[in-house]
Amino acid sequence: MDFWYALVVGLIIGAIFGFILQRGRFCMNSAFRDIILLKEFKLAKAVAVSLVVLMVGFAIFAFSGIIDLAPKAFKPWSAIVGGLVFGIGMVLAAGCASGTTYRVGEGMMGSFVAAIGLTTGALMTGAGVLSTAKTYLQEVVIGEGPALTLFGEFNADLTPIYMLIIGIIGIILMLVFWGLPAIKKKRRANEPLIKFENFTKSVFKKGYPWWVTGILIGIILTAGYVASNGVVGITGGWMDISLWFTTQNSVMWAGFIIFGIILGAFVSAYIAGEFKFRVPKDGFMILKQFIGGGLMGFGAVTAMGCNITNILGGVPQLSLHSIVTGACIMFGAWIAAYLLFMWRDK
Amino acid sequence: MVDITETLDCTGEVCPYPDVKSKRKVKKMNSGEILEILIDYPLSAERIPETMKSLGHEVLSDEKIGDSSWKILIKIK
Numbered sequence: 076m077d078f079w080y081a082l083v084v085g086l087i088i089g090a091i092f093g094f095i096l097q098r099g100r101f102c103m104n105s106a107f108r109d110i111i112l113l114k115e116f117k118l119a120k121a122v123a124v125s126l127v128v129l130m131v132g133f134a135i136f137a138f139s140g141i142i143d144l145a146p147k148a149f150k151p152w153s154a155i156v157g158g159l160v161f162g163i164g165m166v167l168a169a170g171c172a173s174g175t176t177y178r179v180g181e182g183m184m185g186s187f188v189a190a191i192g193l194t195t196g197a198l199m200t201g202a203g204v205l206s207t208a209k210t211y212l213q214e215v216v217i218g219e220g221p222a223l224t225l226f227g228e229f230n231a232d233l234t235p236i237y238m239l240i241i242g243i244i245g246i247i248l249m250l251v252f253w254g255l256p257a258i259k260k261k262r263r264a265n266e267p268l269i270k271f272e273n274f275t276k277s278v279f280k281k282g283y284p285w286w287v288t289g290i291l292i293g294i295i296l297t298a299g300y301v302a303s304n305g306v307v308g309i310t311g312g313w314m315d316i317s318l319w320f321t322t323q324n325s326v327m328w329a330g331f332i333i334f335g336i337i338l339g340a341f342v343s344a345y346i347a348g349e350f351k352f353r354v355p356k357d358g359f360m361i362l363k364q365f366i367g368g369g370l371m372g373f374g375a376v377t378a379m380g381c382n383i384t385n386i387l388g389g390v391p392q393l394s395l396h397s398i399v400t401g402a403c404i405m406f407g408a409w410i411a412a413y414l415l416f417m418w419r420d421k
Numbered sequence: 422m423v424d425i426t427e428t429l430d431c432t433g434e435v436c437p438y439p440d441v442k443s444k445r446k447v448k449k450m451n452s453g454e455i456l457e458i459l460i461d462y463p464l465s466a467e468r469i470p471e472t473m474k475s476l477g478h479e480v481l482s483d484e485k486i487g488d489s490s491w492k493i494l495i496k497i498k
Binding site: 348 | 432434435436438441444463472487488
């Protein structure tokens with residue numbers, strides 16, 4: 076990839092992504108954890124909406140030959156251990172890989188510390204002292220072909236068809252079960268469906284409703300795949316930035332995405348009056364966020380992807396590896412949330 | 422002016438701490454008392470008033486007092 080292409084397109088896509096993340100307060104840590112902790116489902120629904128949009132989006136561009144799908148090979152131990160460690164880590168770090176990144180742009184120093192932890196953990200696992208553990212966990216591979224999907228081995232012609240079918244069924248189910256009741260409720264209350272007079276305010280000043288966030292995340296990540304012919308990744312981006320300090324001639328598409336996210340989130344937060352330098356009052360909290368970040372870094376490299384790469388990149392391609400990793404990230408988050416917040420209340 | 426019984430300062434904290442702490446706090450307080458929550462994390466600032474309403478408490482006010490700073494007043498049911 077050309078350096079200038081990576082710089083300009085990476086920054087633009089990253090910035091739009093960061094803007095949406097900040098407006099939508101989109102974070103999988105909150106999404107998964109709050110299913111059990113606060114019984115709050117809005118962000119989890121946003122994740123579900125973005126998944127079906129991505130399935131349809133990826134499928135369309137794969138059909139037209141613009142992108143090559145590349146689901147990951149199923150490495151069960153790497154998915155299970157990596158996913159669980161990542162899930163526990165993100166609760167400690169108070170943000171998933173993408174959540175941590177956009178909060179840096181909001182001025183949250185705790186998240187910046189978590190991002191440094193993430194990079195450190197990822198580098199240690201990628202090539203440093205923990206790489207033996209990663210190699211060991213990635214040894215077992217299930218499947219004969221390139222990658223096992225939900226419907227057998229990956230097939231460049233058939234898999235997009237399954238993706239399209241599941242995506243469309245998903246969209247219909249969501250419209251029926253979530254969309255229609257909401258519309259009916261608004262009708263009954265005699266509210267207009269969309270308030271146009273507040274359009275600028277809704278776009279730049281307020282948090283987005285979960286379904287808007289989900290659709291926009293789906294669209295921008297599809298655009299990211301099309302622009303680079305690969306999934307957008309967060310952990311890889313932070314590692315790219317660290318390589319930039321030590322290596323010459325590193326073209327860093329993923330790194331520019333990170334800079335873009337931080338920039339986009341900053342602009343979004345600034346316009347809405349939500350930018351402020353914030354440092355956790357409790358020093359122990361900063362340590363926890365660093366350790367949590369480190370665990371996420373280990374988990375992401377071991378499972379061959381963070382929450383964005385696996386859940387919003389691999390799951391839409393029906394990769395079994397990404398589905399198992401995603402489920403384990405969620406379980407990991409539940410275990411950590413239970414031990415940290417709920418156990419004491421019993 | 423309302424009489425504030427207690428203040429919960431959640432500034433500098435990210436979710437779920439403000440959410441969990443405010444939930445724990447209102448459980449310990451008595452009916453009619455007023456809790457003031459100071460917060461600078463957008464997601465929780467949007468979510469706490471909703472959570473409090475669903476728990477049956479009354480949200481007396483919910484105002485933005487500066488850059489990414491909110492003050493929420495809750496009357497315990």
